Amino acid sequence: MKVAKFGGSSVANAQQFKKVKEIVLADKKREVIVVSAVGKSSNEPIKVTDMLLDLEKARNSDQATSFLFKKISDRLLQIRDDLKIDLRLENDLLEIKQNLVVCSHDYLISRGEYLTAKLLAKYLGYQFIDASSILIFDGADLDYQASKKALMKVRQKFKNIVVPGFYGSKKDNAIHLMPRGGSDISGAILASLLNAELYENWTDVSGILMADPNIVNHSKRIDFLSYEELQELSYMGFGIFQEEAILPVREKQIPTKILNTNHPEEGGTLVGDFLNRNIENKLITGIAGKKNYTVITIKKYQLNQHIEVLQQVLAVLQKYQIVANYVPSGNDSFIFLCQQNPSNTNLDVAIHDLKVNKTLDEVKVVQDIALVVAVSWQLSKRPSLAGKILEFLDNSRINVKMVIQEGSNMKVVFGVNNGDYEKTIAKIYQEASFYKMKVSA
Ligand SMILES: Nc1ncnc2c1ncn2[C@@H]1O[C@H](COP(=O)(O)OP(=O)(O)O)[C@@H](O)[C@H]1O
Numbered sequence: 001m002k003v004a005k006f007g008g009s010s011v012a013n014a015q016q017f018k019k020v021k022e023i024v025l026a027d028k029k030r031e032v033i034v035v036s037a038v039g040k041s042s043n044e045p046i047k048v049t050d051m052l053l054d055l056e057k058a059r060n061s062d063q064a065t066s067f068l069f070k071k072i073s074d075r076l077l078q079i080r081d082d083l084k085i086d087l088r089l090e091n092d093l094l095e096i097k098q099n100l101v102v103c104s105h106d107y108l109i110s111r112g113e114y115l116t117a118k119l120l121a122k123y124l125g126y127q128f129i130d131a132s133s134i135l136i137f138d139g140a141d142l143d144y145q146a147s148k149k150a151l152m153k154v155r156q157k158f159k160n161i162v163v164p165g166f167y168g169s170k171k172d173n174a175i176h177l178m179p180r181g182g183s184d185i186s187g188a189i190l191a192s193l194l195n196a197e198l199y200e201n202w203t204d205v206s207g208i209l210m211a212d213p214n215i216v217n218h219s220k221r222i223d224f225l226s227y228e229e230l231q232e233l234s235y236m237g238f239g240i241f242q243e244e245a246i247l248p249v250r251e252k253q254i255p256t257k258i259l260n261t262n263h264p265e266e267g268g269t270l271v272g273d274f275l276n277r278n279i280e281n282k283l284i285t286g287i288a289g290k291k292n293y294t295v296i297t298i299k300k301y302q303l304n305q306h307i308e309v310l311q312q313v314l315a316v317l318q319k320y321q322i323v324a325n326y327v328p329s330g331n332d333s334f335i336f337l338c339q340q341n342p343s344n345t346n347l348d349v350a351i352h353d354l355k356v357n358k359t360l361d362e363v364k365v366v367q368d369i370a371l372v373v374a375v376s377w378q379l380s381k382r383p384s385l386a387g388k389i390l391e392f393l394d395n396s397r398i399n400v401k402m403v404i405q406e407g408s409n410m411k412v413v414f415g416v417n418n419g420d421y422e423k424t425i426a427k428i429y430q431e432a433s434f435y436k437m438k439v440s441a
């Protein structure tokens with residue numbers, strides 16, 4: 001059997017629902033369908049999930065909510081009416097409206113998926129199964145056994161089901177919301193629980209492209225990608241597949257395909273255990289990145305003899321709950337990379353604490369740095385990769401602030417000014433995707 005997840009763009013309007021139906025019914029093995037909330041279309045620039053977030057903001061600041069609630073309801077009811085789906089969605093909408101003042105964030109934001117899945121289930125003639133009854137979480141982690149047991153019970157009764165993505169339930173039955181893009185995770189978990197032969201992830205691009213199509217026009221598709229490569233790319237901001245969705249399919253080695261709902265005939269990217277594929281002479285597999293990092297360089301003479309300094313710095317970061325990547329950089333210094341978040345002032349306070357710490361020789365802070373990662377299959381066999389890319393960037397006068405090639409034998413990270421982010425990705429793509437390199441044995 002196959003698990004097929006359809007993203008918000010695949011269910012953005014009635015037209016898209018029709019395409020989904022055609023795809024699902026074309027293969028009997030597509031038994032478990034996971035769906036996101038109604039997403040963006042050319043006429044509707046806002047995802048229902050973002051509309052719900054706006055609704056929550058209005059509720060929390062005692063502003064009027066009825067206009068926003070109506071807008072959300074209208075989008076869903078329009079699809080129902082266009083497709084003549086025989087479903088009294090008004091009852092569900094009323095229940096949500098009645099809960100609006102008191103309900104939790106997780107409940108409210110998950111309602112987009114809940115309502116969309118109800119519509120799709122009815123439209124496909126599949127059974128709607130609320131994700132809260134089969135994906136059970138213990139804290140942030142899935143309770144695998146409890147979820148498997150609940151899912152098996154459902155599957156004994158119903159073969160073909162539609163499950164809303166993006167949420168499950170906690171032990172106390174309250175809704176547990178996943179991170180943004182979480183329907184990818186729901187699909188991957190279901191594929192893992194069911195040992196699916198394939199996990200299909202249907203979206204609005206025909207596979208994973210070497211670089212973000214919003215930055216590079218006509219970027220080449222990656223036909224085959226290993227779980228490890230996808231992990232590195234998703235971690236660094238590949239928007240197309242949620243990073244946390246990789247582990248469930250990777251653990252069970254479930255082949256995963258990224259496909260286009262608008263063009264199923266174009267095929268897509270197959271993600272699998274391809275690390276031992278025949279080495280190609282392509283310079284890189286893909287490029288990803290994120291803006292808005294703060295780089296904190298800590299200097300301490302003979303640092304390797306003062307391990308307590310590292311402990312002190314980590315304690316400050318822990319105190320202010322700062323998530324940071326740590327990079328050793330020589331005998332006398334190390335750097336931390338932290339993602340900036342304008343609404344979180346903890347980073348400024350932590351930096352202040354570090355600066356007044358007399359044990360440290362110097363604390364240098366550089367803000368507004370973008371990190372761009374080039375992932376290359378078996379980097380160790382291509383030792384001159386980082387140098388080659390630096391040469392390309394140098395030729396186009398991009399000021400590279402740092403290069404990190406630690407730990408993984410799969411990626412090189414370049415730190416550049418935020419303003420050079422797009423240019424860096426475009427440049428690496430332009431040069432590297434055409435460049436053929438000799439591979440050492
Ligand atoms: N490397 C990439 N390859 C393909 N798409 C990418 C890449 N990086 C970013 N994207 C963006 O990801 C989008 C698909 O993800 P998303 O908007 O979450 O879709 P969905 O609503 O189907 O889940 C594409 O439309 C594209 O703009």
Ligand SMILES: N[C@@H](CC(=O)OP(=O)(O)O)C(=O)O
Nearest residue numbers: 007008036049180181182183
């Ligand atoms: N609707 C949620 C979950 C999700 O996975 O959406 P999409 O598949 O449209 O990226 C979000 O916007 O984050």
